[in-house]
Amino acid sequence: MHETRPAKITSPVVSLGNGYVRTIPVAAIVAAVGVVLAILFSGGLGARFMHAYLMNYAFLLSICLGCLFFVTIMHLTRAGWSVTLRRIAELYAMCVVPMALLFLPILVTVLSGSDVLYPWVDGGWSMGDSDDPAAVATAGFINSLPVAQRPPFEQLKYGFLNPGFFAGRWVVYFLIWGGMASFFLFTSLKQDKTGEGSLTHRMQAFAAPAMIVFAATLVFSSFDLEMSLEPFWFSTMYPVYFFAGAVLSAWATITLTALWFQRTGRVTDEITIEHYHDMGKMMFGFIVFWGYIAFSQFLLIWYANIPEETFWYNWRINYPGWKTLSYVLLIGHLFIPFLAMMGRTVRRSKNFLFGATIYLLVMHWLDHFWLVMPHYNHYVGGGIEGRGWDTFNPMADIACAVGMIAAFIAIFCVICRDRPLVALQDPRLGESLNHEVH
């Protein structure tokens, strides 16, 4: 029987309360242990550790950006159903500000002129295949040329990929993302106190131009962060691929966090099974979207069969271990969740969603591992560790993941503090509380 709930927050606990004080020290210790272990497994702060760091950083940053997208799109579409979930996304989006500090190791590496991460830092352009003397000769030859004498395309890329411009771009990205996240969070917090409807209108008006700027920065940051690891290679589909994974993992993170809050007795009344059902639908949709984009990118390169594009996939599907990982992603990131999340009953089960969101986040982590690590395996570690999985040890990445995720949780708790975990006086609160899925 349908009843109309009054637009009022009824949960007894709507903030982390003292929970965050207890969580932070534990998380900080785990973070320190994880990162130290990662450095030990990597044998120092060299290329191995930096790649593990970059990979995990991209994983966490993509979640923040996905949440920022969630907030923006919900304002842009004037969505009512998601009001009670929006605060969680706002808090995660705000994490992008401390994430700017975590970007410093990467930025310092680039600015110091070290090419342990990006071969373009000291002007190096690499095909990376050290087995192939001709490729090494080509790369070496191009690297030996002054910029003005390089092939035209590589001259253009050099104008884009150089440490100074790179640093400048990242400052702009973080200013834009930080600005958007703080605007949404603080305006929403202000509305918690005053309940002014005009604040919602202001956020909606802001969301439209913000979405355009967000799209542009997301595109270029995905080029910078991971695609430029291999400056010879390029794919215009790459930002969409990054976006699909980011939004999918953001959906999973928001759902997982909501489940965690409710299991610990917070915001028990506001987030209903109807919201979880819709989040499940969104995840299902983005699973398909991710697969669609991933396959589109592959199909174009596979069909055109141009050497300067295919080598990127060659590394990932023709070498032992990486080949297996590619199939794991295809089946584990697309087929299994596609079939598993298809049914209505499972999407309305909190226990199922709890497992499914963790599973999707693990898959998203593997996705970034797959994007970054073959590059290290071939280009940096090529001569030393060989090309296949048999000589590649992922322990450093796993330890680094544990450490950085713990650090991220600590950051999230600091951002949350005793702020309300649900928008208290949003004008569409009633619509969200009475939300019903058909």
Added chain:
Amino acid sequence: MAENNNNNADSKLIGLLAQFDDPESLVAACNHAREAGYKKMDAYSPFPVHGIDPAIGIKRTILPLIVLAAALGAVVVGLGLQIYTNSSALDFLAPFPGYPFQISGKPVFSIPANIPVTFEIIVLTSAITTFLGMWILNRLPMFANPLHRISRFKRVTNDKFFLCLEAKDEKFNRAASETQLNKWGAVAIEEVRQDLTDNDLPKWIPTAAILGAIVLLLPPAAIFSQWGQTNRHPRLHVVPDMDWQHKFKTQTMAPNLANGLDEVDLMYADLRSARRPVDGAVAFGSLDIDSEMNFGIKQDFAHAISSRKSMRTLLVSATDDKTAESSSGDSPALAADATENIDQWVTTFPEGVEVNEKLLARGQQRFNIYCAACHGYAGQGNGLVNQKALALAANGDATWTAARSLHDADVKGDAKNPVGRIYDTITNGRGNMGPYRAQIPVEDRWAIVAYVRALQETGLKTPGVDAATDGEESAEKVDPDAKPKE
């Protein structure tokens, strides 16, 4: 409300229709009815009412499962169709061969290429199944419903809410049900009756249907009756102008139409329908008497060439040394010269080719498009295609002759390769390199020649050597070389 007998011969009781004024009382009444044990009932409202589905006890639809099954079937059909049409290589399909086409060097059957087609078939099948499944599950189309005979019911699309208890239900009882509906808050109650008097089809409809079917069957029957028979009548030509145009088709013999169609009388003695061009005729845009411009050969060596035919011979002989002797019937000496005499090649750019920055830029752009794939951007012979082919050849997967570096001692310089010979290489190919005359216009070929000379002169020898200083010293040399002859 009149008390009617259920067994009335003219009409049959279908159920009781109760009217409510707001959605809340409708949902409440539905809940009461379900709790009272009614199973066969339906609610009608102007808009979707929250919570009505569980209130009347409607189960979840099985449509999603039907669509899933159809989609999985579409995967099998879509992939199977492509396997069948693409690969007669499969043994068990040998009696029914498909059309195996190799495209872009991909395997005849390759999964990635078939995914988009399969995907579209899945989407199409799912959409159609959803649409038709919804109709079937809802028992559509329904041409008549007794509810529509009740004038009160018309307001269901406007502002009233109705609940209909069907007479087929076990719990249904005319009087008791009405009492219950009243108790649950019905504003008005009416009987729903089906008129039994005109239930039968009008008599003329079956007759008309049979006649119509016969008429529709006539055209196919007429066609099939002619199947396999010989017909001596000429074919029917609706537009004779189009069927018999006054022209000859290519590579056909020419009938003399003046004598009629039946008489075999050819117009020309050589049996061809088309006339060959007069000796010395030149197709528009293909005048190539300037041997320096068009062949890179000095006039002194080419002045004997007077006809298009011998020009072509020259082309053939320049492409292939072995066939030179046999194919050049009219001027064997010239043909031999064309391949062997290094003096025949022009050593300066022909008149009409002005070497300047613009030409070099054009040459660089064309070089990067056509040549760099094998010879590399700097002409080192390390283009990506060359690298990949060498790697394959090293594994025994392919045979490949390595592309030359343009900076090798035996490639570089006027003694080995005057500009005329480089031009000839681009035009007709050399060794395993194919001819590019079809792809690159004459002016662009000279532009590439200029760029190749510039590359060679700037002296990019081996990877790693600092080319900048070397290049500056010899950069001046390009200009004198570039002056047109005379």
